[in-house]
Amino acid sequence: MKLQGDLTLARRGFRLETGPFALALDGVTALFGPSGSGKTTLLRCLAGLEPDVRGQLTADGQTWQDGRRRRSPARRDIGFVFQDAALFPHQTLRGNLDYAHRRAPTGGPDVPTVAARIGIEHRLDAAVHTLSGGERQRAALARSLLSRPRLLCLDEPLSALDWQARAALLDLIDDLARRTDLPMLYVTHNPREVERLARQVAFMQDGRLTRIDSLADALARPDSALFQPPDGAASVLAGTLGPAGADGLQPFTTPGGVVLRLVPAGHDGRQRRLRILARDVSLARTEPAGISMLNRLPVQLTQLHPLDEHRVLATLRLTDGQMLMAEITAYSMRELDLTPGQSLYALVKSVALID
Numbered sequence: 001m002k003l004q005g006d007l008t009l010a011r012r013g014f015r016l017e018t019g020p021f022a023l024a025l026d027g028v029t030a031l032f033g034p035s036g037s038g039k040t041t042l043l044r045c046l047a048g049l050e051p052d053v054r055g056q057l058t059a060d061g062q063t064w065q066d067g068r069r070r071r072s073p074a075r076r077d078i079g080f081v082f083q084d085a086a087l088f089p090h091q092t093l094r095g096n097l098d099y100a101h102r103r104a105p106t107g108g109p110d111v112p113t114v115a116a117r118i119g120i121e122h123r124l125d126a127a128v129h130t131l132s133g134g135e136r137q138r139a140a141l142a143r144s145l146l147s148r149p150r151l152l153c154l155d156e157p158l159s160a161l162d163w164q165a166r167a168a169l170l171d172l173i174d175d176l177a178r179r180t181d182l183p184m185l186y187v188t189h190n191p192r193e194v195e196r197l198a199r200q201v202a203f204m205q206d207g208r209l210t211r212i213d214s215l216a217d218a219l220a221r222p223d224s225a226l227f228q229p230p231d232g233a234a235s236v237l238a239g240t241l242g243p244a245g246a247d248g249l250q251p252f253t254t255p256g257g258v259v260l261r262l263v264p265a266g267h268d269g270r271q272r273r274l275r276i277l278a279r280d281v282s283l284a285r286t287e288p289a290g291i292s293m294l295n296r297l298p299v300q301l302t303q304l305h306p307l308d309e310h311r312v313l314a315t316l317r318l319t320d321g322q323m324l325m326a327e328i329t330a331y332s333m334r335e336l337d338l339t340p341g342q343s344l345y346a347l348v349k350s351v352a353l354i355d
């Protein structure tokens with residue numbers, strides 16, 4: 001789905017002013033920004049839920065907003081999952097989903113099929129008030145899917161959950177995004193969720209849509225808003241885990257052929273994401289021997305960006321074109337006499353599979 005537009009909404013003390021934008025939605029698009037930047041408001045404007053919005057909006061060429069005129073939310077075919085699932089409290093889960101199914105266009109999946117897909121079929125006869133937070137969010141997801149939306153909007157769906165339920169719901173959303181062609185707009189202010197799920201990132205700041213980047217581009221900018229304490233800068237590499245070799249280590253191979261060797265972490269052959277913190281990457285002028293770091297990757301230094309008086313963020317290009325960040329001291333930068341364009345070795349101390 002392609003959303004194009006330019007929307008404004010004036011509220012007391014807050015103004016949404018997107019500026020002209022074109023969002024090609026495919027997989028998960030994260031809507032990322034600090035609290036109060038207008039993410040929820042923008043999502044509600046896209047869904048047609050804000051009566052006072054003005055401007056232009058089209059979805060695949062269909063007009064959704066023209067000046068003050070608004071296509072109704074019901075005629076936009078958008079599914080919504082909010083922070084806290086609003087379910088009918090006096091009904092069972094099945095009752096809630098049956099209600100959604102009756103209102104859905106005919107020809108869609110039935111309640112048992114969707115419940116099984118979302119992993120809540122064993123709770124269908126439970127009263128809604130007995131559902132856990134994670135189950136409530138799954139119920140909201142199932143209810144949205146029953147309406148066969150063209151676009152699924154998720155507004156901080158994990159925020160009311162504990163870490164275990166968060167991890168399980170992230171897995172489910174990721175799996176849905178991989179296996180269906182349903183585009184998702186996912187509101188969050190958590191960079192880890194963006195790195196885990198997103199294919200692209202729309203950044204918001206003070207009511208403005210400041211930029212739209214692929215995840216790789218968003219992580220290749222030294223001043224990326226995704227780089228926040230305590231982790232700081234990080235890189236995410238896409239690739240596939242292969243079976244362990246004679247050395248007992250598992251190769252992680254990027255589409256461009258860069259191979260990292262990992263301590264065995266399971267093997268399923270599907271695309272995985274590897275997260276590398278910039279502070280876990282060191283640099284050497286020549287390939288070092290006699291060190292315990294498994295991964296020594298040839299790279300080209302493209303940029304040096306001072307973080308403060310003592311620390312520098314180095315942007316590195318791997319041989320397959322993907323970018324890797326290294327945080328080094330200003331002292332090391334001078335000692336190694338680093339300048340952009342140089343060929344170096346990146347020494348990777350630690351990696352984490354994040355999906």
Ligand SMILES: Nc1ncnc2c1ncn2[C@@H]1O[C@H](COP(=O)(O)OP(=O)(O)OP(=O)(O)O)[C@@H](O)[C@H]1O
Pocket residue numbers: 011013014033034035036037038039040041042189
């Ligand atoms: N119903 C409302 N009436 C008036 N002001 C509102 C309303 N909802 C939100 N606001 C204000 O609009 C601004 C943007 O809020 P919004 O919820 O869109 O931000 P957000 O980026 O989604 O924040 P968060 O991450 O905290 O959910 C804030 O200043 C907020 O206080």
